[in-house]
Amino acid sequence: MHPTQQPGWIALSSHAKALKETHLRDLFSQDGQRFERFSVKHDELMLDFSKQRITTETIQHLKALANDCQLKLWIEKLFCGEKINTSEDRPALHTALRQPADKALYLEGHNIIADVQENLEHMAEIVERIHAGQWRGYSGQPIDTIVNIGVGGSDLGPMMACRALSDFQPLISNPLTMHFVSSMDGSQLADLLDNLKPETTLFIISSKSFTTIDTLSNANTAREWLKKASGVRDELLNRRHFIGVSANQEKMSQWGITPKSQLNFWDWTGGRYSMWSAIGLPIALKIGMHGFKDMLSGAHSMDEHFLHAPFEENVPTLLGMIGIWNINFLNIHAHAILPYDGRLKHLPAYLEQLEMESNGKSTTRQGEKTDYHTCPILWGEIGPNAQHAFYQLLHQGTESVMCDFIAPARRYHDTGNSELQQQHTLTLANCLAQARILALGDSVLDNSTSAPRHMRYHGNQPSTTVLVDELTPYSFGQLIALYEHKVFVQSVIWDINPFDQWGVELGKKMATNLLQPLNDPLAEANFDSSTDGLLNTIHRLQGKS
Numbered sequence: 001m002h003p004t005q006q007p008g009w010i011a012l013s014s015h016a017k018a019l020k021e022t023h024l025r026d027l028f029s030q031d032g033q034r035f036e037r038f039s040v041k042h043d044e045l046m047l048d049f050s051k052q053r054i055t056t057e058t059i060q061h062l063k064a065l066a067n068d069c070q071l072k073l074w075i076e077k078l079f080c081g082e083k084i085n086t087s088e089d090r091p092a093l094h095t096a097l098r099q100p101a102d103k104a105l106y107l108e109g110h111n112i113i114a115d116v117q118e119n120l121e122h123m124a125e126i127v128e129r130i131h132a133g134q135w136r137g138y139s140g141q142p143i144d145t146i147v148n149i150g151v152g153g154s155d156l157g158p159m160m161a162c163r164a165l166s167d168f169q170p171l172i173s174n175p176l177t178m179h180f181v182s183s184m185d186g187s188q189l190a191d192l193l194d195n196l197k198p199e200t201t202l203f204i205i206s207s208k209s210f211t212t213i214d215t216l217s218n219a220n221t222a223r224e225w226l227k228k229a230s231g232v233r234d235e236l237l238n239r240r241h242f243i244g245v246s247a248n249q250e251k252m253s254q255w256g257i258t259p260k261s262q263l264n265f266w267d268w269t270g271g272r273y274s275m276w277s278a279i280g281l282p283i284a285l286k287i288g289m290h291g292f293k294d295m296l297s298g299a300h301s302m303d304e305h306f307l308h309a310p311f312e313e314n315v316p317t318l319l320g321m322i323g324i325w326n327i328n329f330l331n332i333h334a335h336a337i338l339p340y341d342g343r344l345k346h347l348p349a350y351l352e353q354l355e356m357e358s359n360g361k362s363t364t365r366q367g368e369k370t371d372y373h374t375c376p377i378l379w380g381e382i383g384p385n386a387q388h389a390f391y392q393l394l395h396q397g398t399e400s401v402m403c404d405f406i407a408p409a410r411r412y413h414d415t416g417n418s419e420l421q422q423q424h425t426l427t428l429a430n431c432l433a434q435a436r437i438l439a440l441g442d443s444v445l446d447n448s449t450s451a452p453r454h455m456r457y458h459g460n461q462p463s464t465t466v467l468v469d470e471l472t473p474y475s476f477g478q479l480i481a482l483y484e485h486k487v488f489v490q491s492v493i494w495d496i497n498p499f500d501q502w503g504v505e506l507g508k509k510m511a512t513n514l515l516q517p518l519n520d521p522l523a524e525a526n527f528d529s530s531t532d533g534l535l536n537t538i539h540r541l542q543g544k545s
């Protein structure tokens, strides 16, 4: 049945009308127990939903809607490997990547957990060799610099995790420097190559498809740079300086990655869900295999919780359903991700891909056009930095925005560094202050109403605070799995497939069509007046016409 015809949806619509005039300030003054009522803890994460514009009735209706849409059944389909990515005829089994070794999951008669474990062992061998200084470049010197070349899901997850978990680097005899390169125009790579030593640099070419032009162009540039610098033959460079990570072995081999330096994963791992697979090699290099496995365990703990916990305690389900409430019933279509921890700098970019590429769709599983909103516009920044940039709009603009505040409760506590401890306290104070003012507005002040209009804060901007006990590989794994499952919950309610991304394909084809007319001013170009005009101007500026 169409989601908007479900009884839960209809009940939520009238409930939203009844709550329309209710400010968060009223909800707090009516109920002194909001925090106890609307905060939920699972393991190392605590989510406070009390600053959302909800009542206990809202939660009941959301639960009814989740049941109407058979959420429980869909979660089971996800975990057991049903082909729920129907447009690509495959399952989405990122949860299998974090299953313990003693579990089994059969896909077409084959135990994929055994494959996953074998893969982890191969990863561990590579990590060990590099950490021990036994992986040597063409001149015999140990590798000390890693450059991950990838884009989208083959870049954002590992880059985010390496930054987030840099406090957890193991003591190794051969410390590594790590870089991430994604941009198609080569600007990141060009800057980097000027400062790298070719004989000690190892490139990880990460691409699920191994056909992504952005990644292959950067990889080719890197190989040419190595060739010129070393004067060594391709075969030796490929063996000593390139590792490939892909679900496409054939393409990796064609490019020249030697079989021993190939790490595989599977088409049932979506690109934006792949940091748990061999795509996570940079993470394992950064925090060691032990740390990487802790991250997998954290995610697994969230998986088990998502699969088994009842709705009222189910953290990803609540996060997803309260998002549905905001988007479809309170008409809020902007979502800010605000980590109060500089280590989570890349979390907003990661979630932009995870959420908007998964749920930024308007076609239902039945192939019909949705007549309701789906994924909101998501963006974000380290919270304290964003306070000096776009919080003005959050506090006094005309848009309703829902916010996620994400902060660790403990940091620096065992460093003995009181200045840094104080900085953490200051950061938490800002996090709590901002969420409070966004919710309650200037009613937090005694004499607010006497202030001129330009100094008023209207409040009523809903937010969730995600409090992490302490940022570790384990809690980080939980946090990311939380968002993955939240996205899944919303996709079920919206009746869309979150695991494909057809909306990115046409742009790739069109860019290919434009290469020839860009190279050759005499090539036939008959696109549209804007594109033709831009082509002519570029030719003129390049001195080609």
Ligand SMILES: O=P(O)(O)OC[C@H]1O[C@H](O)[C@H](O)[C@@H](O)[C@@H]1O
Residues within 6 Å of the ligand: 151, 152, 153, 154, 206, 207, 208, 209, 210, 211, 212, 215, 271, 272, 357, 501, 504
């Ligand atoms: O890993 P790759 O196959 O190189 O793909 C890299 C990225 O590019 C694609 O265009 C998709 O939009 C992303 O989902 C994907 O993560």
